[in-house]
Amino acid sequence: MASNQSVSQSAGTVSPLLARFDAPFIFRSGKSIPGFELMYEAYGTLNADKSNAVLVCHALNASHHVAGIDANGDEGWWDNMVGPGKPLDTNRFYVIGVNNLGGCFGSTGPKHANPQTGKPYGADFPVVTVEDWVNAQALLADQLGIDCFAAVMGGSLGAMQALQWAIAYPKRVRHALVIASTPKLSAQNIAFNEVARQAIITDPEFHGGHYYEHGVVPANGLRVARMVGHITYLSDDVMGERFGRELRDGLQYGYGAEFQIESYLRHQGEKFSGYFDANTYLLITKALDYFDPAAAHDGNLAKALAPARGVGFLVVSFTTDWRFSPAKSREIVDALTANRTNVSYAEIDAPHGHDEFLLTDPRYHALARTYYERVWNSIGSRT
């Protein structure tokens, strides 16, 4: 296998795969579903001893489509990170992207029929947690015969899943790459999520979460939810630089999209409401709010991370990320160092805020590439 391609390419045309699980799945809440499906994509080749698998976990609005070009011609959401010759090099690693349980891109979620009623689950779909997602991903790994991932990687909410993997399945993951994350949401983070939820729930088309049966979607609520979210992904400086107080067509003394930033947010909201499911959005914001592995240990994060002692970590934060600030990543790092866990930490001085984790920052990508070199060297067999 080529070990160090200098030219990076796209993963090419990719098709999703569907995995079926027939045993009941019990959520952290105690609720259960009789069975489920997970939509996933895979890039690269799984080696003979299945030691080169890397799981990439998605954040709020993304999917299993991590890299390459799908049937719609859309590029994967982390295509700059994952592919042949990319920092996470699919010439070496077998990379898996999964649409999480409760999602709206093919995995079992609120849009799907509840076998007990024959109608879509809607708001009756059990509230999912990061723990549930990771447990479901572990079942997929079982089905693929992957005992141990070379690495689990994610940004933001995706990084929480990487962290949870290291806590819940420390023997099944060698390395965790935790980018732009936090060990728990702050009151402010939860507040933003609640505004998003209220926008959706109070939309007249929401119908208590059973809007599918009415043939409508709470698009207005979803738009506003996305607009609020989007504000938290960007830094004040970048927003100012990109939009400033620029007007589209002078002052109109009305409530149209006069400022460029208004137009931009409306466009983002519009685009998002066209493809994302409102119930899934609600579920994912709850998963974010609930994530707090230290809670079961009197708030002691080091205790929560104690099982992860044998896992290697790369933690990365971005200086202008005010959603999950570097101080939050440092809490993770401090807990890991208190446990004498192998961890490296980088704080990238970059302008774009939370969204930086999706951008092609050369320092950040160099770190990821270097760390994957270490991951590669930690794999016994390289067949």
Next chain:
Amino acid sequence: MTTLSNSKMRPDFTIIAGMVRPGSWVLDLGCGDGSLLTFLKGARGVKGYGVEIDDTNVCAALEAGVNVLQSNLERGLRSFGDATFDMVILSQTLQAMHNIEGLMHEITRVGKEAIVSFPNLRYAPNFKQLEAGRMPVSDVLPYQWHDTPNVHLCTLLDFEDLCEQVGLVVAERIALAKGKPVTDNPNVNGELAIYRVKKINSALSGLPQE
């Protein structure tokens, strides 16, 4: 934060290795490209972390296989608990720091012991350059006065005064010139000083056994 970060093998490395007990849990502050930690891993089987501020060095240290944490030492070491490390190392970093007194307290708080190495400004050839009217420039002090990161140069005597002032005792002192130990009048003949220090109260509870 490191001054000579990219020279692979500095003369103080072997001396520092001699002061570190095998298998120690160490913190290398201003670890540069990780070469000292890599050397100590091989020579003494140590483990631990390096702290570094510079982006390029962080990536280089990561590449060297070191656990590197990007942080500004001037912000202190609050993230580490008391006596977390067997040894804290400040290898040719002290002279580039601003809050030296605070850092001396911090390294002996998080470390049971600390090793501090620094260039000696009173080293005779440095002194000669000063007498000739110029700021000293040498292998150990490779910078021009206007672009040096070394904002706090001192002599062995100065450093020992500071140790006393902040409640530290010197457990060991080795001075080097041209890479070789100097015993005769080290404050004048030593180019590079390497100290092993600890808090006075911890010193009373017994000296380290080598």
